Amino acid sequence: MTDRESRAPRFVVVGIGADGWDGLSGAARRELVSATRVFGSARQLALLGSAVDAEQTAWRSPMSAHLRGLLADPGPTPVHLLASGDPMFHGLGATVVDAVGAADVRILTHPSSVSLAASRLGWDLGGVRVVSLVTGEADEVAAQAGEGRRLLVLSRDASSPAAIAAILREYGWGASSMTVLEQLGGPDERRHESTAAEWSLPEGDPLNVVAVDCAGPVRHLAPGLPDESFDHDGQLTKQAVRALTVAALAPVDGQVLWDVGAGSGSVGIEWLRVNPTGRAVAVERDPTRSARIAANARRHGVTGRLRVVDGEVAAVVPTLGGPGPDAVFAGGGLTREVFSLLWHALSTGGTLVANAVAIPTQQLVVDLAAEYGGTLRRIGMEEAGPLGRLTAWRPALPIVQWTVAKGSR
Structure with a gap:
């Protein structure tokens, strides 16, 4: 014993x-x-x-x-x-x-509610994705939905099925089949079925699980979503560079990311998509862009894990509190002062990635790399585009990317 x-x-x-x-x-x-x-x-x-x-x-x-x-x-x-x-x-x-x-x-x-639900539906529980709305938001369903996927959603209350249907309709999964299983295992067990597009049933029992057989857009797993996946005003880390940036940030389960000078929030959102147990803070000085980040987060189902903070980076960072971040992305507004604040806050062993477009900022990260080490990359991208009646390569502005781990030097 x-x-x-x-x-x-x-x-x-x-x-x-x-x-x-x-x-x-x-x-x-x-x-x-x-x-x-x-x-x-x-x-x-x-x-x-x-x-x-x-x-x-x-x-x-x-x-x-x-x-x-x-x-x-x-x-x-x-x-x-x-x-x-x-x-x-x-x-x-x-x-x-x-x-x-x-x-x-x-x-x-x-037996859990999802075990009972899988047995009623004849679903292999090993291939089902579980989403909990008990403490989360309904838009988290959007983070898991994808063509051919099966979801079991733990409802918060009687209003959850309608909220789930609304999210599915809004983001293109209206054809998904929905089954609401109430009072599973009890004498009053009931079952209601419809599609998300046609869902109009009144609220039922608050003790329910919602099964979703997804039909709609496919779910891309790798970072680097198309630029049109994000609402933006031009302040956007473009698709290919975004994929390289998320890879450089090297997400690990449960980590915290600070995305400073967040713009549209695309890097933080993509980081959260590949790190379902992670959390992020997006710092943005423009209130209009901050609202846009929140809307983009909702669209991608990460609202509950992304905190948007308005204000200048230098003023906001000292107020964030809590344990330091595990990763930092500096996408805009990097100065030596801002870097010092971020570096001080970054957890030992954490990673900082800075993307620089303007020559003065590029020179700054080159100088910082000489002091702190890390890796410098110059990223040049070209895409084919129209040139009159012909097609020609159109180069994007080159980006200098600096990646450094705290404690590496």
Whole structure:
């Protein structure tokens, strides 16, 4: 027996489905029968009926504050907590383990809502993408939708299906089939089907999962979306250079990017598209461009992970707070002062990439590279275009790109 197995947990998290007591395993029933205090939502506690004699407490609103207080001062232990479905799948169990450590928690699992949904639909869960709107926004569906993809969306409430349909229609996936599965596993389980384009059903049960069989534009996986994928006023890192820039930034799961002088926000947005657990801050001094960045983020489904900050870089950077970024992209407005601020904020081992077009800025990054090391590249691009009745190569302005890792020198 391991030390963890011999140690009594302070918290026991029991997954429960819409089928309530009848759907619990023998082990889960024994745990709850032996409990002295049980916490859960009013709906979950009602599912226990008279089978559990423990003191039962419904979560106060906001639940997050009530839970934090309980975890900090649990009183007599073990404390039993009810969670919907699988506690470790976007659930309460993961929150509790993060707060107090795995050694102090025992988890009794239950089929998740996505497992139940896949079984109803006959979908191979291994090929399905899961999107959670419990804490996210409906536009995150746009980040995962693509021709031939299957999505299972964990709804926030009864309004989620209509919001999902609206996003799909707005961005070209109106032909997608939608199936709303309510009260999965319970006696009141229901199913509603339509396409996103034709969705007009009234709000139903707040406990629902939305299955989407996508039909519409294909999903490009590599960075370097067409320029027309972004609304802009000309302040845009062009497609091929953008792909090279995102590659130079070398995204890693969970990292934070600062995109300063963000323009249309295209680099930060593409960085987030290839890093689904990452976050980004876009700094832009022009309020009109800031609004455009927010609209572009919504279009690409990264609103919840992209923070847009208005103001001059030199004034804004000291106010951003929090841990330093893991990566920085300086797309515009780079000066020695701004570089010093960014370099100071950048985490050790982090990467800074600067693209320079104007000769004075190019000279600046050459000088900085001499001081700090890194790699300099001069990028020249040409595209074929009309020349009267003929076709000729039209060169774009050359760009000097400097990539440097903090601590490399």
